[in-house]
Amino acid sequence: MIIVQILINGLLLGGFYAVIGVGFSLIWGVTNIINLAHGAMALLGAYITFFLFQEYGIDPFLSLPFSFLCLFIFGYILQRFLLNLVVRAQIFMLLILTFGIEIFLVNFMTTFFSADFRSITPEYAGTSFVIGDIVIPYIRLAVFAICIFVTFLLSLFLNKTWHGKAIKATSLDLDAAMMVGISPAKIYALTFAIASGIAGVAGSLLPLTQAFSPSIAGSLTLRAFTVSILGGLGRVEGALIGGILLGIAETLSSYFIGESYKNAITLGIMVLVLVIKPTGLLGKKYFAEVKH
Amino acid sequence: MKKSILLFGIFLIIMLCLPFFVSGYWLRVLTQTFMFAAIATGSNIIIGYTGYPAFGNIAFFGVGAYVTGVLMTKFEISFLATLPFCALSGFIIAVLLGIPLLRLKGHYFAIATIGVMEAIREIVDNMTDITGGGMGLTLPIMAGEPAYIYKFFYYAIMLIMLFSIAVAFIIWRSKFGYALRAIRIDEDAASVMGINTTVYKTLAWALSAALVGIVGGAYAYWLTYIDPHTAFETTYSVKMFAMILLGGATTVLGPMIGAFILELISEIVWSKFIEIHGMILGALIVFIVLFIPKGLFETFKGGFSLRKIIINLKEYRL
Numbered sequence: 386m387i388i389v390q391i392l393i394n395g396l397l398l399g400g401f402y403a404v405i406g407v408g409f410s411l412i413w414g415v416t417n418i419i420n421l422a423h424g425a426m427a428l429l430g431a432y433i434t435f436f437l438f439q440e441y442g443i444d445p446f447l448s449l450p451f452s453f454l455c456l457f458i459f460g461y462i463l464q465r466f467l468l469n470l471v472v473r474a475q476i477f478m479l480l481i482l483t484f485g486i487e488i489f490l491v492n493f494m495t496t497f498f499s500a501d502f503r504s505i506t507p508e509y510a511g512t513s514f515v516i517g518d519i520v521i522p523y524i525r526l527a528v529f530a531i532c533i534f535v536t537f538l539l540s541l542f543l544n545k546t547w548h549g550k551a552i553k554a555t556s557l558d559l560d561a562a563m564m565v566g567i568s569p570a571k572i573y574a575l576t577f578a579i580a581s582g583i584a585g586v587a588g589s590l591l592p593l594t595q596a597f598s599p600s601i602a603g604s605l606t607l608r609a610f611t612v613s614i615l616g617g618l619g620r621v622e623g624a625l626i627g628g629i630l631l632g633i634a635e636t637l638s639s640y641f642i643g644e645s646y647k648n649a650i651t652l653g654i655m656v657l658v659l660v661i662k663p664t665g666l667l668g669k670k671y672f673a674e675v676k677h
Numbered sequence: 678m679k680k681s682i683l684l685f686g687i688f689l690i691i692m693l694c695l696p697f698f699v700s701g702y703w704l705r706v707l708t709q710t711f712m713f714a715a716i717a718t719g720s721n722i723i724i725g726y727t728g729y730p731a732f733g734n735i736a737f738f739g740v741g742a743y744v745t746g747v748l749m750t751k752f753e754i755s756f757l758a759t760l761p762f763c764a765l766s767g768f769i770i771a772v773l774l775g776i777p778l779l780r781l782k783g784h785y786f787a788i789a790t791i792g793v794m795e796a797i798r799e800i801v802d803n804m805t806d807i808t809g810g811g812m813g814l815t816l817p818i819m820a821g822e823p824a825y826i827y828k829f830f831y832y833a834i835m836l837i838m839l840f841s842i843a844v845a846f847i848i849w850r851s852k853f854g855y856a857l858r859a860i861r862i863d864e865d866a867a868s869v870m871g872i873n874t875t876v877y878k879t880l881a882w883a884l885s886a887a888l889v890g891i892v893g894g895a896y897a898y899w900l901t902y903i904d905p906h907t908a909f910e911t912t913y914s915v916k917m918f919a920m921i922l923l924g925g926a927t928t929v930l931g932p933m934i935g936a937f938i939l940e941l942i943s944e945i946v947w948s949k950f951i952e953i954h955g956m957i958l959g960a961l962i963v964f965i966v967l968f969i970p971k972g973l974f975e976t977f978k979g980g981f982s983l984r985k986i987i988i989n990l991k992e993y994r995l
Binding site: 413419467469470471472473474476481482484485486487488489490492493495496569570573603607610645646649652653656659 | 959966
């Protein structure tokens with residue numbers, strides 16, 4: 386029975402990983418930038434939710450749109466006025482640049498919000514429903530539902546709206562997109578903004594399920610990266626599958642091998658997938674990769 | 678070429694005499710600068726020459742530190758005798774990992790090396806019996822007066838730096854280095870020309886890992902205390918990359934110059950802003966990438982001018 390509980394925990398955790406990963410994967414797929422500041426941006430969302438709850442007593446779930454909006458604006462400005470300036474440089478320049486941003490943000494948060502571990506416990510935190518031996522906390526279920534909903538919305542946006550289609554077009558062929566009147570600078574900024582916004586939402590969900598501090602930014606980015614690798618770049622549904630696979634793999638390995646090897650196992654899985662099947666488990670080349 | 682060798686000679690003589698004139702504080706700062714210069718020069722063999730962004734090369738620094746630490750505490754081997762083992766362990770690990778990982782390119786390789794670093798850190802963290810785990814490892818302290826110890830490490834780490842530069846220089850001038858540059862520019866073409874790219878890449882990474890490993894060993898004995906977080910410090914990776922970028926990745930001395938500039942800036946500027954020094958490091962990196970992405974060497978070849986900075990800014994924009 387315990388194995389079912391582990392699988393369900395993994396599934397619920399995987400929903401969260403999917404939302405962390407989907408934005409990262411979108412930025413990578415469309416602009417070919419590895420955003421190493423992704424985890425730090427998610428933490429900004431976490432702090433927004435945390436402070437709104439602590440200072441004004443606003444329910445964490447209600448602060449999601451606000452956190453999305455803040456990070457959306459932040460992401461737009463960042464891409465439009467900073468990343469767009471170097472987007473054609475060699476890849477390791479972009480890596481080091483986003484790492485610079487990560488260091489900046491993490492130290493900013495440590496200085497102004499302190500390095501303490503924080504979490505939110507609303508009144509309904511302890512409630513859960515029980516089937517036989519299996520316990521499912523309502524909060525985790527709600528987080529999972531929101532995660533699915535967000536990925537669904539993103540998928541809808543990319544496939545149905547003009548801007549979404551423009552993003553996909555830009556990623557498939559930059560020159561052709563420019564020829565039909567799409568401004569790549571704006572589309573890159575929009576992509577980055579949406580992805581940051583989703584990172585903010587993911588961050589806002591974080592304090593509900595675990596304690597956080599600026600120091601976990603790196604491990605969040607790592608999860609996002611692994612999810613992107615597992616699911617394939619820029620693929621929304623891929624990120625969902627990748628996230629759930631990662632969540633289950635982590636909970637299983639924590640149970641059977643030990644909690645302290647969790648990161649090593651995540652990385653092991655990632656390196657294995659990279660070496661065996663570099664295009665991700667879903668296996669199609671997509672978006673930015675087509676160009677190369 | 679002659680001019681730069683002459684300048685390097687003068688620089689060397691100054692550095693050799695310096696310990697007799699400056700305070701212990703600056704001796705320490707310079708020792709740390711040498712250490713970073715050695716790391717950056719060693720890593721540049723894979724990063725700059727071969728074009729594989731080994732972001733997690735600090736992994737070998739940590740491995741070196743722990744090899745020295747464990748050999749000295751558990752087997753009571755003398756410090757200098759442990760250094761070859763540091764190099765050897767770095768070399769072997771890089772060969773074993775290089776065979777699968779060097780098939781990856783660009784982003785994938787960069788992140789895979791970060792993965793390797795985190796994984797090695799976690800393994801070290803969990804092998805409490807041998808490495809002390811999270812409690813860290815305390816090395817025997819060197820006998821002698823503090824002033825003597827300071828000078829010893831100053832010269833020792835300077836020697837390691839010079840050794841790294843010498844190795845990097847020999848590689849640069851050799852046929853092997855020529856092959857590495859060919860791989861950077863076009864790997865497929867290099868392969869067609871008859872270069873066994875897998876062997877060359879793996880060897881380049883292994884050599885760079887060996888050099889970084891030696892630095893790690895010296896670092897462990899210098900600090901006399903290491904734990905997984907100081908030995909596998911992620912910030913070092915970033916600093917190393919920033920130094921290579923600042924000095925210029927396609928030169929032998931570039932990384933060293935980058936290390937000196939960045940470390941001295943950090944001592945002069947950050948020591949006044951202890952609280953926000955991380956933020957300044959982040960901002961500085963952003964600045965370097967934006968304005969001098971080709972490194973100081975390339976950018977200011979014909980003299981300094983503001984126009985060159987502005988041209989750089991326009992070059993890579995969308």
